[in-house]
Amino acid sequence: MTLRIIATGGTFDKHYNELNGVLGFAESHLPAVIARSRMTIPVELEVLPLLDSLDMQDPDRQRVLASCQAAAEKAIVIIHGTDTMRETAAVLGAAGLDQTIILTGAMIPYEIANSDALFNLGFACGVAQTLPAGVYVAMNGQVFPWDNVTKNRAAGVFQQL
Amino acid sequence: MTLRIIATGGTFDKHYNELNGVLGFAESHLPAVIARSRMTIPVELEVLPLLDSLDMQDPDRQRVLASCQAAAEKAIVIIHGTDTMRETAAVLGAAGLDQTIILTGAMIPYEIANSDALFNLGFACGVAQTLPAGVYVAMNGQVFPWDNVTKNRAAGVFQQL
Amino acid sequence: MTLRIIATGGTFDKHYNELNGVLGFAESHLPAVIARSRMTIPVELEVLPLLDSLDMQDPDRQRVLASCQAAAEKAIVIIHGTDTMRETAAVLGAAGLDQTIILTGAMIPYEIANSDALFNLGFACGVAQTLPAGVYVAMNGQVFPWDNVTKNRAAGVFQQL
Amino acid sequence: MTLRIIATGGTFDKHYNELNGVLGFAESHLPAVIARSRMTIPVELEVLPLLDSLDMQDPDRQRVLASCQAAAEKAIVIIHGTDTMRETAAVLGAAGLDQTIILTGAMIPYEIANSDALFNLGFACGVAQTLPAGVYVAMNGQVFPWDNVTKNRAAGVFQQL
Numbered sequence: 001m002t003l004r005i006i007a008t009g010g011t012f013d014k015h016y017n018e019l020n021g022v023l024g025f026a027e028s029h030l031p032a033v034i035a036r037s038r039m040t041i042p043v044e045l046e047v048l049p050l051l052d053s054l055d056m057q058d059p060d061r062q063r064v065l066a067s068c069q070a071a072a073e074k075a076i077v078i079i080h081g082t083d084t085m086r087e088t089a090a091v092l093g094a095a096g097l098d099q100t101i102i103l104t105g106a107m108i109p110y111e112i113a114n115s116d117a118l119f120n121l122g123f124a125c126g127v128a129q130t131l132p133a134g135v136y137v138a139m140n141g142q143v144f145p146w147d148n149v150t151k152n153r154a155a156g157v158f159q160q161l
Numbered sequence: 162m163t164l165r166i167i168a169t170g171g172t173f174d175k176h177y178n179e180l181n182g183v184l185g186f187a188e189s190h191l192p193a194v195i196a197r198s199r200m201t202i203p204v205e206l207e208v209l210p211l212l213d214s215l216d217m218q219d220p221d222r223q224r225v226l227a228s229c230q231a232a233a234e235k236a237i238v239i240i241h242g243t244d245t246m247r248e249t250a251a252v253l254g255a256a257g258l259d260q261t262i263i264l265t266g267a268m269i270p271y272e273i274a275n276s277d278a279l280f281n282l283g284f285a286c287g288v289a290q291t292l293p294a295g296v297y298v299a300m301n302g303q304v305f306p307w308d309n310v311t312k313n314r315a316a317g318v319f320q321q322l
Numbered sequence: 323m324t325l326r327i328i329a330t331g332g333t334f335d336k337h338y339n340e341l342n343g344v345l346g347f348a349e350s351h352l353p354a355v356i357a358r359s360r361m362t363i364p365v366e367l368e369v370l371p372l373l374d375s376l377d378m379q380d381p382d383r384q385r386v387l388a389s390c391q392a393a394a395e396k397a398i399v400i401i402h403g404t405d406t407m408r409e410t411a412a413v414l415g416a417a418g419l420d421q422t423i424i425l426t427g428a429m430i431p432y433e434i435a436n437s438d439a440l441f442n443l444g445f446a447c448g449v450a451q452t453l454p455a456g457v458y459v460a461m462n463g464q465v466f467p468w469d470n471v472t473k474n475r476a477a478g479v480f481q482q483l
Numbered sequence: 484m485t486l487r488i489i490a491t492g493g494t495f496d497k498h499y500n501e502l503n504g505v506l507g508f509a510e511s512h513l514p515a516v517i518a519r520s521r522m523t524i525p526v527e528l529e530v531l532p533l534l535d536s537l538d539m540q541d542p543d544r545q546r547v548l549a550s551c552q553a554a555a556e557k558a559i560v561i562i563h564g565t566d567t568m569r570e571t572a573a574v575l576g577a578a579g580l581d582q583t584i585i586l587t588g589a590m591i592p593y594e595i596a597n598s599d600a601l602f603n604l605g606f607a608c609g610v611a612q613t614l615p616a617g618v619y620v621a622m623n624g625q626v627f628p629w630d631n632v633t634k635n636r637a638a639g640v641f642q643q644l
Contacts, residue, residue, distance in 0.1 A: 125302050177591055359624055442605060447602075
């Protein structure tokens, strides 16, 4: 089993810029996070332009799709912002790829106290290896099919439609 | 899907006692860790006596088995020390229960920098929901059948026999 | 020696709101931070309205002054945003109080990785007990008199005029 | 003002070795801690052999004394284990040097949750710049003269004799 992790930004990977006080993006945290995970299976990390998912446009989602299509791995984890995770999942789901693709992210950035980022990544890396081919969202300790998931923004949790 | 998490101690749950400088056990970290995970599936936490797995005796493993047998949940995650995780897995595996039981732990305690504990818990909570009934060890981002796993102590990683 | 700590907000005390993704204010972190410091001298914590220092108006600074004037303690540490720390220091300095008043803050919030908040609080609590009466800014491991300090925003450091 | 920081080990600098589960010493955390402090005064770091202070012998204390005697800086912070901090302070105090020497340490290692290490270092770096020449222990947010301090091991705090 080989795993591909595709970083696209989102809350998971945000970084606090101390010069202007803004939570934005700098270098991805994923290399450090993957080292911390002590995974011994081969992991291929691909860092796409890091974006807030509210800023993601169609070409950005097509780029994620192209990365999946070009990937040799059967198990793929995509780190993505939560606000439009469902939209990107729909683009990938419609493509009908023969891979297990898991989208995950975080409600609190990896570098902020009490973050769920590391838990979510672990969860996603597990189910990416065990679920049949398909596109799924994994958040809140649950697996959702790509066409039956929504973010309840008031409650800050993912749920079925 | 309902999940049972059984805490038995191990490196994952060790606590630094500032009065004597010893890494031992106090209250389990699991309630805080589960809250941090933001899991929305029902999670039942069962805290057994917290032990270093090198101190685990047969009655301790039988107690873990009894907890699994008494559990209504089909998905169980057991937090366990790494040094004898395999031995407890063998006791559970020989019992042939109709549940998916995942043993996991950590190389670095949850409360120490760079810990793999949260990743491993996420991984275990994922595969506990997706693997068929059986007993597995989940460490280093991999799933091992209970009868084909060993800890390579020199390298600090789990691997197949 | 008794110490008063006055929390006014600023980067030090910002909290990430996972529902809207905004770094703002909730409960002050100071009670937890003071417990963590293990200070055994009597410490009186006073939490004023928590503000981004760019939002501080004259009445807000007068409220800080009033708190100092009403305080029985001779040593006072004020947690303050960095952007207008100097302006509040000037209001306090002009009042000529017979207390040692130290303004400090942080470049990175306490709850974000690599924060300087705890170091700065320790530094401030030390010099508050050892400097003569007066008003000082303590940042970057240095003590600045209230009338000879400025924040170099491009470099993100405090320096003399 | 220039500051010398001398690392001698102690709880502050302990590191968890994941291969054997022992809290011992590896590379000092001090370079990372000093960077995190964002100090802009010149800081000279000197890393002596890192020891648990219960393992410190007379030659080890003489080495610390020799480092102080050889130092050009008037302000010195020594990171030291808490159990024999007082004994090393006595050796330094008896030497009557014309420097301000502050011994500090931590009850919980820097890399473990809820550590007081960063607070204590900040406190020590502050009073090292503001106290008159002499040898002091700075712990629990207090300054103690070298000849009037003891560690209350049952309570885990420093206090006057």
